[in-house]
Amino acid sequence: MLTVDQLRIEMGDFSLTGDLKIAPGARVAVLGPSGAGKSTLLAAIAGFQPLNAGRILWNDTAMPNDPAARPISMVFQDNNLFPHLTVAQNVGLGLRPNLRLSTDDHAYVAQALTRVGLEGMGDRKPAQLSGGQIARVALARVLLRDRPVLLLDEPFGALGPALKSEMLELVRTLLDETGATLLMVSHDPQDARVLCDQVVLVADGQALAPVATEEMFANPPEVMREYLGG
């Protein structure tokens, strides 16, 4: 269970509050108008955003300060790969942050790459990859990190429609295998319908408790209607 407990964040004019629980294995879309604080919510859960008040709990235990020590894997909008490292090294970081990879580790890295459809591409540098391939590498690393929570901060925003649905499909497969909990920021409500069973709406400085996706679209609240351009 992921718990956002009495969260409050203030940065100048911007503020965000939230108090919500996400069930294990849930697949949650985080929706809302731009600038509402979707990414801030994810950053807070991941440990990158200092809190003015409140706590983030995992299974009723406060999360450690160090982002790397949290039970979380995160994929960002961009800069998910280090351009100076090879694909295999970028994935290997998920196993060993110091990159001292054993023979077994190398085998795991190769398997993970195969799993995301990048077999034999380990020696390439990110500059030689397409946008979709880069996203796949980031997902391969998520596999190896093997954390119970996956945060996606619009990682497929720049991809074309076909490529994006391919990636969402891949995420779904991975989640089916690992049973991880997903929080995904997206500006496209369709993403939520494709992949997620719940929606967290972030609007007017508030992150609302999750609502079933069906419910949200069948009976959207006022802000959601505005957002959907009703």
Next chain:
Amino acid sequence: MAVRRLEINKCTVPGLLALGVVLALTLGTLAAVALRAEPGQGLLPRDWAAIRFTLWQAALSAGLSILFAIPVARALARRSFPGRSVLITLLGAPFILPVIVAILGLIAVFGRTGLISQVLGLFGIEPISVYGYHGVILAHVFFNLPLATRLILQGWLAIPSERFRLAASLGMAPSDIARTLERPMLREVVPGAFLVIFLICLTSFAVALALGGGPKATTVELAIYEAFRFDFDLIRASLLALVQFGLGAALALIALRVAMPSDMGAGLDRAVTRWDDRPALLVQDIVAITLATLFLLLPLGMVVLDGLPRLLHLPQVVFGAALRSVIVALISALLTLALSLPIAALAVRHNSRVVEALGYLTIAASPLVIGTGLFIITFPFVKPSDLALPITAVVNAALSLPFTLRALVPALAAVERDYGKLADGLGMTGWTRLRHLWLPRLRRPMGFALGLAAALSMGDLGVITLFADGDNATLPLQLFRLMAAYRMEDAAAAALLLLSLSLLLFWIFDKGGRVNADR
């Protein structure tokens, strides 16, 4: 800020240590000199004249350097031609030139019997004189025009090319572009560049003496020299050094309020595509680039010409000294990095301009006071001559620090901005972060910083006069010895050797930072 604390601790200790070294070398040595002093005469009326002259010449030198740099930078920004990147590298040469070599070259061009006077003589025109205030300014512009051009060129290249495209689609004339795009950029870049060059000119000494024409061109640094050598008045020397720091600190306070030039090590390889070209602009740019090239490269060419005849006949000891200088320069460059990386990390992590400003202290420090202070501190424990070369390396490293920090801090800030969260999320900390993130991502600025530090160290006579042991002379010292022994032609050859090695060191490091660097 709870989240960041883990990483902060890992950066803080080495960062504070490095800052400690800088403070000890600057304020610590000054304190050592002041404490050792016996009652002296305090500041003399003429010291105030020296302070006035110092400020005045530094302001004028910096102002003119910037003024001339603007058309040159603009020309380089909007023209691409074969050899452009080589030219940009070469134009940077004067900045890393040893003062003595530069003066020889300047006199060979601008002196009474220099190139220009000889050409004028063909038309029966009186020779020009380079000696006097204008000589000092000329030399300072010669040294600093490259830096000013580089900083302003970066400003130009930082204007997104889309904006020029937009300007073109709106049918803007060059004057409109200047008003809407270029002048705002200059307003942002020029104050910082001015301050940096002002600070560099503040501590000038040898230049002012050789070309100043007389004692009116007395700078604070020369007054320190006089107090120390002529009167052995350590109180006055300390006071003057304090004044120099005071001036530096006052400027640093101003600097905290203006945008400082960013990323000195950034790439300058591409030209801005413009759609507003006219023949008049082309002529203007050709003139600017040609004049700058002549002004900066002719003196270098004269140094080469004067030095070539005896280069291969130089006595063996000169090559030994050259080797020694190269080793000192390499160690000094590594030390610079060892000092500036932790300071840069501290400054970036705490987002603190104060930390960075403290790193700049050495720019206002008097090498003579540093040397004397170190001598007072160390001689009770160690034989000074055993320390000659290590101390030279350390002090040269400290003196290069302001420039290397300028290259590293913005670059590191960019790396942390782009990849900091990813690395944090993956748990890349300490050595892992240094090895797998910072070092590979900072290759370019580090190459630039190492090259600059090595080259600056090559040419510096610095502080060794108190520590020298006679047998382990560096190349600049050996050059002076050749001159003192009347061997002016050999000295010219040694100057050429010094020039070549300085440029070579810079080029190798700078290039090394660029080759195969993943963007």
Next chain:
Amino acid sequence: MKTALSFVAGLALTTTAALAADKPVLQVYAPDYFGSEWGPGPGIEKGFEAQCNCDLQFITGDVLPRLLLEGERTEADLVIGLNTDVTARARASGLFAPHGQKTDDLTMPIEWTDEVFLPFNYGYTAFIYDNTKMDNPPKTFDELLDMPDDIKIVVQDPRSSISGLALMLWVKSIYGDKALDAWAKLAPKILTVTKGWSESYGMFTDGEADMVLSYTTSPAYHIIAEEDMTKSAAIFDEGHYFMVELAGKIAGTDQPELADQFMDYILSEEFQSMIPTSNWSYPAKLDDSKLPEKFSLLGVPGKAIFYSETEAEALRKPALDEWLSVDWK
């Protein structure tokens, strides 16, 4: 890491002392030119070590400031290369012991009775010119001052250079209260004032200046080493400022006998014969007949102008104030 690195550098680059650990070491503080391959240092070191069974080390740099900073803790056994313009301060430090040498048979143009500082060579300040370009060199200081202002002269700064200081005192000795007027006439002819002698002389040999402040013996280098006869010293009737270089023994030396032996060596013919062609000046104790033959080609001042250290010390500061108050262009 920083200290470790520099320590390694020190070990790697420093070769002094270690080799001759078993021999007694005589440390002599000297101006930088003693460390030069082309100065008198190497010859003296070889000559003395051949007779002393010791290791003679020249520690070069700013001799007096360093000694004053170190005070009684100095490791120096001897000091060489001081000059009468600074010996008053050196003497006042109380660090020196009598040299113990006989000075009544020196071959200098002035009598020497100082029991602490021992002369080893001397010379005169002079303006050097190119005799192929200047037909009528000045024969007096007055004539120099009266030359047209387009004759350009380079001199050195008295605050940073010993020869610059000598020129200041030279003018003072000839013109006394009128020194300021003399400087006012000289100033328009002065091309520039350099930090040290080397920069000035370099400008002169490059043809940048017509005359340079140097020594009457400077042409000897060109005549002997380069077989170039074009450089001459202008000899003035008023006389030339006499500069003597001195050695002194540190009272607290741990090698008193070696130090005395070195003092003996300084006045030996072997040492003295090295001076003319390594330091390009006159030895303090050597018969004219034993000078290099070509030294006879040099102009010799008719009169040596000499300030004792007391006079020099008293004049130094007021003369500098005066010099700085000259209207330099």
